[in-house]
Amino acid sequence: MTDAKISIETISDKRGRARFVDVGRAFAAKTPNSVPQLRSEQLELVNPDKNPFFGHARAQFFIAHRGGHPVGRISAHIDDLALNMPAEQGFGPGTGMFGYFDAEDKDVTDILIETAETWLRDHGMTRIVGPISLSIWEEPGLLVQGQNHPPMIMMGHHPAEYAGWIEAAGYARAKTLYTYDLDITKEFNPLIRRIVKSGERNDRINVRPVRKDRWDEEADIILSILNDAWSDNWGFVPFTPDEVAYAGKKLKTIIHEDLNMIAEVDGKPVAFMLTFPDINDALTRIDGKLFPFGWLHMLRWLKKPRGSGMRVPLMGVLKEMHNSRLASQLAFMMISYIRVHATGQFESTRGELGWVLDDNQGMVAIAEMIDSEINREYAIYEKPLAS
Template identity: 75%
Template sequence: MVSTEGDSTLAIEPVEGKKGRARFVDLGRTFAARVENSVPQLRSEQLELLNPDKNPFFGHAHAQLFIAMRDGRPVGRISAHIDELALEMSAEQGFGPGTGLFGYFDAEDKDVARLLLETAQDWLRSQGMTRSVGPISMSVWEEPGLLVKGQDHAPVIMMGHHPAHYAGWIENAGYIRAKTLYTYDLDISKEFPPLVQRIVKSGERNKRITVRPVRKKDWDAEVAKILGILNDAWSDNWGFVPLTPEEVAYTGIKLKPVIHQELNMIAEVEGKPVAFMLTFPDVNYALAKSGGKLFPTGWWHLLKWARNPQNCDMRVPLMGVLKEYQSSRLASQLAFMMISYIRRNASAKFQSKRAEIGWILDDNQGMVAIADAIDSSINREYAIYAKPLD
């Protein structure tokens, strides 16, 4: 697609091959560096996420990447992609038949943004799609949504960070907000309110309940338990797409370096795993020092940090309770027990003072109630947009 602007020419080029993906990633890193409080991510990890030979997401998805060029200079990028598993979900859950996705959206100005979005929409139409949803980069389990509030502080691990004006450009292209995702800021240097403490003590008296740290020596088996609970617990949520066995194994490998047993819990009822909560030290603290590169000295910063991440923020990215327990009082009790133990350990062992919980769907009443009960407050807001493709 080509657009003429006076004496200037704006063209969209499809990205192909390893070199093309590297250009796409490096362009995104250039845009990210311009956003206040952004943190450079590991380039090698960003490349791997886009590599069909390495990321198992592409076992059920295909994508086309695009770069916008103005007079030979790169000025924007976007992905258009289709997740076959998302197509199988019900439309009421956000995706469903005919729903294509866009992501990795960056643009120098509104004209570039318009042409990029039109290009992604045309590609999705050519694949038989009737609706476009995004930004989702690339899977809903990776970086869903556009940051619309919260640019005034640095992002934590695995959270996107975008300039506020992108929202207007997407909305001007005819997109309507389909869902809002929140993250919550929590002071973990102090005890939880008395009501929460009473709920925790009540659970500790229940001999049916065991809340234990994950066993890193049995990590593969523990990952299978955790993600099995996740696929069940989240199956009715907006935007849910099940993780495949290949993605479960891949996720386990990726998460292991940031796993500290004291910060990750599995809850059992009569010996059966029924709930989990994962907490990661914020690797962005170390990435800020390494500049997002492993060499020449980035690896040293990351290794030193990973072994003993002192005084850093924490993120709770995932928790879940099996559906059969979700309507019972036990569900919130297990959640409060896990988060209380993790708060205590993060404060005592790692001297952490702050945690971020999320993302949480705006209509997830159970999780919103838990976030409110522990005196956390919304600190970031992400928007996911949708548009019919006429």
């Protein structure tokens, strides 16, 4: 196959975005252990009129064709908030991104990546990182280890050969993200149980479930802590008020109060931990289709996701408490309470933590202390863009 046989379609309208989404769905359908997602949700993420990410970002979508058939896709995007972050935190001035990458082979990969690089270079970018689809808060990274089992909610899944094709295009790994697998039927070790009991005797500490009847207020608390707690992390981009409202509305349907905790010290919210039942369990059963009868199964699952895996995608402690004994104590208390509720109320047996940055020593230490093991590894790549 030669490059001359590959053409690139530049997406410019609603129908094009639908084709872009459907190309990704076709690749996912033939990738072992991939989980079919709801098409309506995928369409919304790439719609500038629906996704508030576009309030501070620009994106261009491309589809590769060969012989009249789609053989790959890619996005190129620029996040103005990311441009304003310090360069040492991963993004910074001149840094554009690519995402939503799928390709039939290396030839297609080369053309797609060259197309994304050209678009970013033409828009003044001097460096490219990815894959990040589209926001760092959505599906960051390329799966490089862990293809032998399905992903949990809001985690990407990619064929093993993608890594080699991207690296052959001149990309080096900028950051590694881990997810950790945990058997939640097992009691935590005696040390952690003592730490939790000590916290329960401390009158200054109150660890409580979120309240769904005032969810908008709770979401504001959680995301304000998140913006503070993660502000020095690699890849951090702050949530905007519109994104806070959007995320809160989206998350409400999968929030169960006893699976999500806010920790208070002296009456002030200082930490949180979110836990989502793995909706991929339900999506697998309905093949990602709500009609004709998938919606009924989904409603039942949302009400009581019995036996589903549980993923902790986000937790945070205010920066003023980082590296303190109290911070880790609050984390262990929240994890412990959530484990009890997940196994008791929902009959869950498995949990997953992450993603976790490979150099986040605090979170890595917590994951190791509760005897969890790395089960998936994601890579974010980078490359300078020559002028």
